[in-house]
Amino acid sequence: MPSERVEISSVAVSPDHYIGGRRVASEQTFEVRSPLDWDWKLADVARGDALIADLAVTAAAEAFPEWAAMGPKGRAEVMHRLADLIDDNIADLAIVECVDMAMLLESLEARVIHRGAENFRNYADLAVAYQERVWSSKGTRNRVQRMPAGPAVIITPWNAPWLLATWKIAPALAAGNTVILKPAEWSPLSASLLADLAHQAGFPPGVLNIVQGIGEEVGAALVKDKRVRRISLTGSPETGRLVGESAAVSLTPFTAELGGKGPLIVFADADIEAAAKKAAGQYDDAGQVCLAGTRMLIEQSIAYDFLELFHRYTDAHVLGDSRNPATTISPLIHPDHMRRVEGFVERAREAGDRVVRGGERWKDDGLWYLPTLVEPKDNYSEIVQREVFGPVLTYQTFSDEAEAVELANSTRYGLSAIIYTGSEDRAQRVGSAVRAGTIWVNTFLVRDLTAPFGGMGISGIGREGGDYALDFHSDLKTLQIAEGTTS
Numbered sequence: 316m317p318s319e320r321v322e323i324s325s326v327a328v329s330p331d332h333y334i335g336g337r338r339v340a341s342e343q344t345f346e347v348r349s350p351l352d353w354d355w356k357l358a359d360v361a362r363g364d365a366l367i368a369d370l371a372v373t374a375a376a377e378a379f380p381e382w383a384a385m386g387p388k389g390r391a392e393v394m395h396r397l398a399d400l401i402d403d404n405i406a407d408l409a410i411v412e413c414v415d416m417a418m419l420l421e422s423l424e425a426r427v428i429h430r431g432a433e434n435f436r437n438y439a440d441l442a443v444a445y446q447e448r449v450w451s452s453k454g455t456r457n458r459v460q461r462m463p464a465g466p467a468v469i470i471t472p473w474n475a476p477w478l479l480a481t482w483k484i485a486p487a488l489a490a491g492n493t494v495i496l497k498p499a500e501w502s503p504l505s506a507s508l509l510a511d512l513a514h515q516a517g518f519p520p521g522v523l524n525i526v527q528g529i530g531e532e533v534g535a536a537l538v539k540d541k542r543v544r545r546i547s548l549t550g551s552p553e554t555g556r557l558v559g560e561s562a563a564v565s566l567t568p569f570t571a572e573l574g575g576k577g578p579l580i581v582f583a584d585a586d587i588e589a590a591a592k593k594a595a596g597q598y599d600d601a602g603q604v605c606l607a608g609t610r611m612l613i614e615q616s617i618a619y620d621f622l623e624l625f626h627r628y629t630d631a632h633v634l635g636d637s638r639n640p641a642t643t644i645s646p647l648i649h650p651d652h653m654r655r656v657e658g659f660v661e662r663a664r665e666a667g668d669r670v671v672r673g674g675e676r677w678k679d680d681g682l683w684y685l686p687t688l689v690e691p692k693d694n695y696s697e698i699v700q701r702e703v704f705g706p707v708l709t710y711q712t713f714s715d716e717a718e719a720v721e722l723a724n725s726t727r728y729g730l731s732a733i734i735y736t737g738s739e740d741r742a743q744r745v746g747s748a749v750r751a752g753t754i755w756v757n758t759f760l761v762r763d764l765t766a767p768f769g770g771m772g773i774s775g776i777g778r779e780g781g782d783y784a785l786d787f788h789s790d791l792k793t794l795q796i797a798e799g800t801t802s
């Protein structure tokens with residue numbers, strides 16, 4: 316028996332799993348509360364276990380042959396219908412994501428939810444446009460085919476649930492794989508709405524399955540299932556290691572988009588005002604952004620002017636309820652996460668780092684943490700070397716380009732970097748020298764969906780985005796036919 320839907324800001328949301336085209340309840344549940352007001356319980360959500368994982372993989376495995384046989388064009392039709400339904404339901408999706416995760420409502424309504432629709436459209440069209448590579452060599456005709464691989468497990472984190480789920484599901488489906496999505500337990504609700512829309516769009520049962528629950532429980536069971544042909548995780552390096560171990564046992568191809576500790580490098584020849592404004596913008600979404608440039612590296616000669624501007628822009632931030640258009644800094648996701656952020660700052664103080672601003676909660680009774688700036692004692696400080704994932708930036712200076720690159724490359728992460736400079740030559744030089752999967756120069760967060768995306772070092776394994784994601788989700792096959800073979 317499916318559970319009753321719960322009303323969340325006038326939107327009816329199922330707290331159940333979605334498996335094989337129908338809602339499935341679990342006896343056990345877990346509580347989901349709103350970061351906007353921790354007394355506000357949103358739902359008791361189904362807590363999947365090994366049996367639920369088995370049910371979902373079985374549904375995905377059974378649905379696979381038919382979905383694969385539909386070909387890119389047949390799949391694109393269904394995916395486009397889903398994209399249109401997403402665009403028709405932006406307001407509902409946005410408000411549920413907002414109260415569940417506390418992302419700013421205005422940006423959800425204006426950009427983020429629609430980006431989910433674009434993910435489905437773009438990957439559907441990219442799969443249709445694929446040109447097989449065909450050539451002759453050594454007396455044979457060669458042909459490279461993309462073959463659908465099978466059921467794919469997709470595991471997503473809590474910080475951008477809608478964006479990341481759609482970004483990761485779309486290429487898997489377009490490539491002809493069936494999907495089991497395991498959203499994060501701190502923000503699982505928009506995924507449930509996605510299941511409703513997929514149902515309405517006419518996805519055959521079992522093509523897209525949503526399994527709710529705790530990572531160490533149902534997540535671990537999913538990635539151990541040997542019928543799974545692809546695993547794609549976005550999360551922390553710690554989870555990346557655990558999921559990678561399971562993938563290694565079954566030799567299942569695995570991509571991991573993991574944490575970041577990106578540098579934001581400002582050279583003296585840059586537009587300092589623009590750089591300072593962007594630096595203060597790293598507090599957006601309460602700093603819970605893997606790509607954020609959280610380590611500010613500023614050329615010594617402009618440090619004073621830069622900091623003055625940075626403080627001015629940071630002062631302009633408005634902490635508050637994410638539904639209020641005036642708010643620019645939302646609360647943190649969860650009290651446990653608040654304690655984690657506080658722990659980093661407390662340890663930094665104890666270690667002799669200087670907390671220049673913030674360093675405490677905004678109010679006693681909410682999950683807001685003040686935008687915080689720390690000047691570390693040295694480059695070995697924990698606050699420089701480890702991802703905080705909150706509104707906490709560090710600030711260091713450098714005297715020349717070589718030192719800037721050395722500092723930028725001095726952590727084990729390598730997801731992203733931001734560079735501000737007025738010189739194209741320097742942009743090319745430093746951009747090449749900095750170790751990160753994505754580097755933005757004089758801009759931030761501009762993404763072309765066809766570009767490769769992923770991290771170096773402990774920031775990830777493999778690349779997603781565009782054809783890279785479609786290749787990952789396919790079994791590439793080379794067919795060689797001797798020339799002279801007649802038809």
Ligand code: NAD
Nearest residue numbers: 471472473498499530534535550551554572573574575605
């Ligand atoms: P997390 O690693 O704790 O959890 C991520 C997901 O993995 C969740 O759904 C969780 O339930 C699941 N999980 C946990 N343990 C598991 C296990 N043993 N087996 C299977 N699944 C398991 O990460 P989080 O706290 O949800 O998210 C924050 C992290 O994600 C940060 O490190 C952040 O930088 C990273 N992140 C990276 C990107 C990127 O694109 N590289 C994007 C967003 C977030």
